[in-house]
Amino acid sequence: MPRLDRHSFAYTGLLAAVFVFALLASWTPIGSQIDNYVYDWNFRLYHPKPWPTESIVLAIDEGSLKAFNGRLGLRKALADGLERIASASPKAVAVDAILADRSDEESDGALERAFRATRNLVLPSDLLRDGSGWDDPLPRFRRWAAAVGHVHLEPGLDGVGRALTLEKAFAHDRRWALSLEAFRVSRSATILETPRDLEVGGITIPADYSSGRTMRIHYRPPEFDPIPVVTLKQLADNPALARQFAGKVAFAGVIAQTETNDRWLTPYSSIPMPGVEVLANAFDTIAQQKFLTSAPAWMVVAFCIFLTAAAGVTFARLSGRWAIATALVILAVAHMAPYQAFTRGTVFPFSPGFSTAWLSIAAAAAWQHLYVRRRLVKSEAERDRYQHAVQFVTHEMRTPLTAIQGSSELMSRYALTDEKRTQIAHLIHSESKRLGRMIEMFLNVERLSAGEVDLKKENFSVRAIMAGCVERAAPLAERKQIRVTIDKLVDETLTGDRELMEYAFYNLLTNAIKYSPTKTEVTIFGGRDGDRCSVAVQDQGIGIDRKEVRQIFQKFYRTKKAEQSGEAGTGIGLSIVEQIVLQHGGRIEVTSTPGKGSCFTLVLPLGQPVAAKPLAAN
Numbered sequence: 001m002p003r004l005d006r007h008s009f010a011y012t013g014l015l016a017a018v019f020v021f022a023l024l025a026s027w028t029p030i031g032s033q034i035d036n037y038v039y040d041w042n043f044r045l046y047h048p049k050p051w052p053t054e055s056i057v058l059a060i061d062e063g064s065l066k067a068f069n070g071r072l073g074l075r076k077a078l079a080d081g082l083e084r085i086a087s088a089s090p091k092a093v094a095v096d097a098i099l100a101d102r103s104d105e106e107s108d109g110a111l112e113r114a115f116r117a118t119r120n121l122v123l124p125s126d127l128l129r130d131g132s133g134w135d136d137p138l139p140r141f142r143r144w145a146a147a148v149g150h151v152h153l154e155p156g157l158d159g160v161g162r163a164l165t166l167e168k169a170f171a172h173d174r175r176w177a178l179s180l181e182a183f184r185v186s187r188s189a190t191i192l193e194t195p196r197d198l199e200v201g202g203i204t205i206p207a208d209y210s211s212g213r214t215m216r217i218h219y220r221p222p223e224f225d226p227i228p229v230v231t232l233k234q235l236a237d238n239p240a241l242a243r244q245f246a247g248k249v250a251f252a253g254v255i256a257q258t259e260t261n262d263r264w265l266t267p268y269s270s271i272p273m274p275g276v277e278v279l280a281n282a283f284d285t286i287a288q289q290k291f292l293t294s295a296p297a298w299m300v301v302a303f304c305i306f307l308t309a310a311a312g313v314t315f316a317r318l319s320g321r322w323a324i325a326t327a328l329v330i331l332a333v334a335h336m337a338p339y340q341a342f343t344r345g346t347v348f349p350f351s352p353g354f355s356t357a358w359l360s361i362a363a364a365a366a367w368q369h370l371y372v373r374r375r376l377v378k379s380e381a382e383r384d385r386y387q388h389a390v391q392f393v394t395h396e397m398r399t400p401l402t403a404i405q406g407s408s409e410l411m412s413r414y415a416l417t418d419e420k421r422t423q424i425a426h427l428i429h430s431e432s433k434r435l436g437r438m439i440e441m442f443l444n445v446e447r448l449s450a451g452e453v454d455l456k457k458e459n460f461s462v463r464a465i466m467a468g469c470v471e472r473a474a475p476l477a478e479r480k481q482i483r484v485t486i487d488k489l490v491d492e493t494l495t496g497d498r499e500l501m502e503y504a505f506y507n508l509l510t511n512a513i514k515y516s517p518t519k520t521e522v523t524i525f526g527g528r529d530g531d532r533c534s535v536a537v538q539d540q541g542i543g544i545d546r547k548e549v550r551q552i553f554q555k556f557y558r559t560k561k562a563e564q565s566g567e568a569g570t571g572i573g574l575s576i577v578e579q580i581v582l583q584h585g586g587r588i589e590v591t592s593t594p595g596k597g598s599c600f601t602l603v604l605p606l607g608q609p610v611a612a613k614p615l616a617a618n
């Protein structure tokens with residue numbers, strides 16, 4: 001398994017954060033509204049195979065009201081209609097008209113007689129608006145009913161009736177929905193309750209107790225033969241129409257717009273549907289077992305994890321066109337999944353997949369673009385610099401090499417005096433030593449950073465080393481008339497590799513001289529702070545730009561100012577210094593003001609004298 005490096009760790013963390021954010025965003029009201037819109041849209045998009053309808057609407061429309069003397073004649077009209085269809089013996093008759101108040105005796109009596117003649121009658125009950133309980137039918141009506149069902153319908157915030165609450169309770173007084181009761185009595189069955197569903201007449205209705213036993217209404221698509229609607233007026237005009245009610249479950253109710261505001265928008269249409277037709281659709285959903293169940297939460301979360309992971313892997317592994325093409329496939333899956341699920345009767349929310357897919361892809365693409373590109377640019381720059389430096393070093397090396405070659409040729413070709421021979425031999429010796437030093441330095445930095453150098457452990461005095469360095473650098477300083485002073489440098493004993501440490505101090509000192517104009521000062525100072533000691537070299541030189549300060553420790557990096565100064569250098573010294581200091585458990589700090597000067601400080605742990613602790617050498 002590949003090791004999870006810092007980059008992969010941060011990338012995974014980012015995607016995890018995006019995933020959580022996207023999931024939370026999809027649970028907001030806006031998210032659920034989007035889910036609803038897509039749900040409705042799926043209805044319109046999907047064209048299932050037709051299914052039969054077992055319901056029929058006995059409608060009281062404007063024409064019926066007019067024919068039966070308006071609102072006052074409503075109960076008589078209903079009684080008339082019910083008596084006419086009773087002969088066809090429908091499986092059940094559900095009435096969606098509140099019958100809780102008395103009307104005139106003649107009408108109520110007629111209606112009671114009609115109810116008595118109706119088999120499997122289901123009467124409605126609604127919650128009273130003042131919240132005091134159920135508004136049940138008058139006892140004289142109720143006694144003829146096989147059941148009383150609630151007609152309490154609650155559309156969504158957007159007025160679309162998508163679901164029906166099958167069970168509604170006031171205090172401990174509960175009613176099943178009218179459509180469910182109509183189904184139950186039509187099957188002469190009982191309702192068996194489990195926490196997850198209801199079982200009626202051999203049909204399992206997925207209606208979770210925890211979700212308030214809601215059931216999505218699977219409306220009949222408009223391209224199907226509609227649920228038949230027979231108005232009271234049509235029935236009165238043509239009594240033969242009663243035959244249509246044979247073997248059906250009838251839903252009787254007012255559809256006249258003047259008389260009722262009981263209308264719902266449906267997923268199919270923005271034209272409201274009368275409540276009684278909604279109830280008939282709910283009944284058919286049960287009777288035809290056209291249930292639309294919600295996908296379980298774990299499945300939604302798993303799907304979103306899959307989308308985020310797919311986006312993450314895509315942009316980590318692929319680039320360019322392939323990455324874009326795969327991202328498009330992921331988006332297509334996220335967009336299509338709810339529809340595909342819908343065609344299988346499962347309602348899969350749209351917004352979780354939508355938001356996780358888009359946000360994960362955006363985040364993964366942005367990360368890979370910014371981070372990986374930055375690394376690429378950086379490594380390209382490093383490679384350029386390295387090549388530059390190698391060219392430079394080889395150029396530097398060529399000078400002593402040419403001198404050696406030339407001198408040795410002279411010696412072999414010509415008869416030289418002894419004095420001349422000795423002179424040339426000295427030159428060859430010193431040039432080859434210089435070459436050796438250069439190669440050594442080049443290799444040192446690599447070995448140091450790889451931890452391949454065995455550090456010696458010896459005690460040495462900071463002051464003594466510094467004094468030695470100042471002495472060695474004196475000719476350089478004199479040439480530029482730079483005064484080097486050692487100011488307040490406490491004499492501490494450090495433990496470590498004396499030679500390397502001397503190299504580090506010397507490098508800082510020669511840099512300070514190199515990168516300073518003539519007639520300036522270089523000051524060395526330092527002190528003790530707890531168990532650490534600091535040594536600083538301060539100059540009044542060209543300084544370093546703020547943004548370049550971190551880079552000067554990179555191999556072969558030289559500041560623009562240093563290049564322009566005409567001072568020779570390889571840009572390798574400070575990276576060796578940093579490695580030496582790190583290997584000794586210390587650190588290096590830089591403060592610098594361009595044009596004013598720089599101060600390089602080495603902070604080193606104070607050494608335990610080697611002799612005092614012989615075991616430390618193991």
Ligand code: ADP
Binds near residue numbers: 507511512541572
């Ligand atoms: P070199 O001096 O050979 O270029 P170094 O690794 O010693 O390489 O230093 C790296 C770079 O840091 C230098 O090229 C220079 O740009 C900058 N630098 C180091 N010391 C100083 C200083 N005292 N003042 C200004 N710039 C400095």
